[in-house]
Amino acid sequence: MNFAWDDDELNPEQSAAVIQNGNVFLIACPGSGKTRTLTYKIAYELSKITTHRDFVLAITYTNRAADEIRERVEDMGVDASQLWIGTIHSFCLEWIIKPYYIYEPDLAQGYSLIDLYDREKLLEELCLPYKLLKVTFHDCDFYFTPDGLHLACKNGSKVNAVKVVLTEYFKYLKKHRLIDFELILWYAFDILKNNQIAAKNLAGIFRNILVDEYQDTKELQYEIVSYILRKSSATNFFIVGDPNQAIYDSLGGYPIGLDDLKIKTGLDFHQMELSKNYRSSERVVSYFGNFNLYKTNIEACGKDKGYQSIVSYDREVSKDKLVLEIARIVKHNIVELAIVPRQICIIAPWWVHLASMCRKLSAELPEYTFDGPGMVPFARDVENIWYKISRIALTEPSPGMYIRRMRWAKEILVDFENLGMHLDNFNNKDFLRTCNSIKLDEHDGISYLRDFFAALIAEMSIDLECYPTLMQHHQTFFESSEKRVAQLAKEGIAEASDIKYFRKLFENRTGITVSTIHGVKGAEFDAVIAYGLLEGMVPHFSDANGQESAQKMLYVVASRARKNLFLISEVGRKRYGNEFYGPTRKLIDCNFRYDNF
Template identity: 50%
Template sequence: MPLIWESGALTDEQALAIETPGNVFLVACPGSGKTRTLAYKVASELSDLDSHKKFVVAITYTNKAANEIEDRIATLGVDTEQLWIGTIHSFCLEWIIKPYSVYHPDLVAGFSVINSYESEEILKRLCVGRGLTTYDCNFYYTGAGYELACLDSKKHSKIDAVLAEYFDELKSTNQLDFESILKYAHELMQDNPSIAKILSNIFEFIAVDEYQDTRLIQYEILAAVISAGKDTPRSFIVGDPNQEIFSSLGGYAMDVVELSTLTQKPYTPLKLSRNFRSSEKIVAYFENFNTNSTTIVAASPEKDYASEITLNQTVQVDDLAAEIARLVNHSVKDLGIDQSEICILAPWWIHLASMTRTLVQNLPEYEFDGPGLVPFDRDRDNFWYKVAKLALTHASPEMYVRRLRWANEVLLDLNACGADTSNLDGRDYLRASNSLAINEENGIAYLREYFKSIMELLNIDYSLFVTLTNQYEAFFASSEARVTRLVNEGNAYVQDVKAFRRVFRDRTGITVSTIHGVKGGEFDTVIAYGLLHDIVPHFADPRPVDSASKLLYVLSSRARKNLHLIAERRSNRFGLYKTSLPLRDVNYLYDRN
């Protein structure tokens, strides 16, 4: 049954994007309702399916985005049983590697997937005595091999040596990290064209969110499926080239001509140009960093809000925390901004660790949230992460549909591992979960007890299944390491089960994040510091002005009402850092407060 939406639910641009037949290439400016449009488009495609054997696929950059889109589709009353949604890594694992691993010599004997913590531990061990860190060893695969993310070419030979040992160790132990998931999926598709043909017959439609963060190897994997079918799968590619900030990891904004050539399919180029998020003043400001001449029109209900836009280039680094605290208090007490609508940004996590600790101490009346303060990895492919979502959320009418979906996912995973779940459904799981009363204040201890108790109630001995025990150990090893690090940085409160519960609830405190980590977010007040040349962007970036402009575009466009920019006076080995070049060159009359 076709999806019908109420009059006024979508703008003309959004409706056109959804109703345009065939393949669509959609450039969406910040605050244009991209996620809403994508959710309606996917819901519409699901409603139009005429076979129970067909699927609709949505590829998102993060698991958080996948959850948000899936929730929005569910609220539209559309059955999501024939929807697959997740990251490209999850897609490759579920649809290519697991079913077709027997066709690759490195995978035929079986494999296990390690998480980022396990990967970092191996690299940390291999880096000892070589003057390298695990951060230096970041890499990404292309169709022809791998590329190093480290911009310091003097380290490359050492990094290559470490990675050679790392790859050998993974291969000898039949382990896959996140990057090798892409590598093996790409090789399977290249060597076995029939896989793409099979998938093209299964998928009616493929949506790709944040295309500007997609790597060539990922484009090629998806293009193989899209090009293999005559009329299906149709595709819907959406993003914003101005927000291409993951180029150091291989992400780039492919244009519509290149995409058409790669997929061998024509695309209709469309745009979402109306910004419903920010005031007209904020929109006019971040237009200074619009490197792709994208059309942006302020259309927020509060577009006439008297925004404050400030730039502080005089505060000393030792006084930075006090200045940020002042801006927080000003936003809350003078402007009436709720603390949950404030975001504090810095370029790198190293800048945020001590700052967060200081702010927590100096502003005890406020709460602080943020991806860097999460006490465990958001590893959507880890079975126990899925169980943790149910452990750490409470039963409520608002959460029922979401928790029921999570419960069914857990049971499906148990069944896939070989556990007998034939007498169970999602409602049985929720009843068992809701009956538990666990009196543990420590988050790690709480999850251990919950996992043990829920499996006993379901009459499942997870220790009998290698995949579940390996993922259990990986989940707690990475969680305990993360908690220890955060505690050592002065964030003792993250040990508490209350901090664990915050991971799956709507934000209630001040968000603390990097510029990269905040993409997709929006806040009434954004406070950003560390906006210094050689930091925004990295000192070795080959395209410093372009990269810095895109970072400044992203952080500025997160703000609805107020934007406070800080280029503090901070020393480096050559003297004092200068303000980031694109910010320095903006001719703007800033406000004073």
């Protein structure tokens, strides 16, 4: 029996996209219910499966998005046992590299994943000889396309040094049989390119492939999916996103056009759209329409459509007064406009500006909490096994968390099995029961986790010395955590070492969000405050498509807001020498009647 819904659950555009047979290329404007539509499409296709051999594959941009969609599908009463949903990296690792690594010469003798902390530490060491050129690991981002390696760094004075650093980096990885996130994609692509059996097997498993946020998908990812699609005439492809929000160009983001997609996949598509914005007021929609590069259709249709929004632009506040001004805007929204703190977001283009801003605002507004960078005691390193275990260790057993914790437990057991552990008759329920039985009276966060991990190892009779990868992940996890806690304590966040502070990492956010433009994609807030809107930051000074990129970034910033939008190009931020950043040109060129605030 096919999954069905009431007329008031989806609008006509959304319903049409869900029930459309064949291949669909769906352009979705901000706030149009893209995730809702994708969720219903997945549920609908799952309900049509008639054999245990067929699966639905859904590729999301983040693990958080995957968790959210899976939970929604399960909440609708649909059996999700034949759904695989996750990031492209997780898919490539689980379905391509692990089963077929012996066909890839560089992997045939075995491999391990280098986690984010060790990767950063290694690149920092390799950059040391180029300190005078100010080369850091931040300059060493790269990505692959079908024709090979591409550097994210466009700074002419650093490029040659970065090439040398990355040459040494790849040598080190090869010598120690390590792969990182980008190499996961490259090797998956190479396996499918040279091994038609692998692509054919995958095509026989997945009858539907869905890709979210296509505008942020890399060209290599399209190639990986295309190898599978070309091996089956029975597999349908559903791709959804918004080209106006393609802000990952410098890291290989590839907002593919429909004609190119047809050529790459060899498929015909039904081009469809979601044009109803249910998020923002008419005034906000009218504003971000100024940055609608691809002239897609957008119509304000939500409950806040008629809200009398404040849209302001400040080009006069000085950098030295910026914290006080943002604090004033925050208080006005909460006290005068009755907006709750968790519905306020503060955005800047670069992480380096945000950690300091987050801490200064915490001091200026101690009555409110802030969820932002530099405020968490350990990194969200989803490839580190001990990080995965910490998610269970730091969350309480509850009905609302049961399904999520069960899924986490399953991931951990799969990792253990991949390390060669034999856990016969020990399932995810047993693992959760074991974790829940560990009771500790420890108030220091790091000590709590050390004791929890030790107790778990003892309960499961695991000898760490038999598993070098497990030991390395353990060492890395605590080195990174101790470094972060020490830094937070140094900067006045004394409570950072407390177990309550650690638990906050996995609680639903209740404070004011502080994030980058890239970090808030997909999110929405009643009030958005964006600063650092300066030429050289928005767009980035090394961006070859600067003005187009600036237009897309401003579109993303403005379209996060439901009700109020506050834009700031502060004065007095030094660039180099005696030069100062000026306002983003695309903002200056925007002819809009701003509010005085």
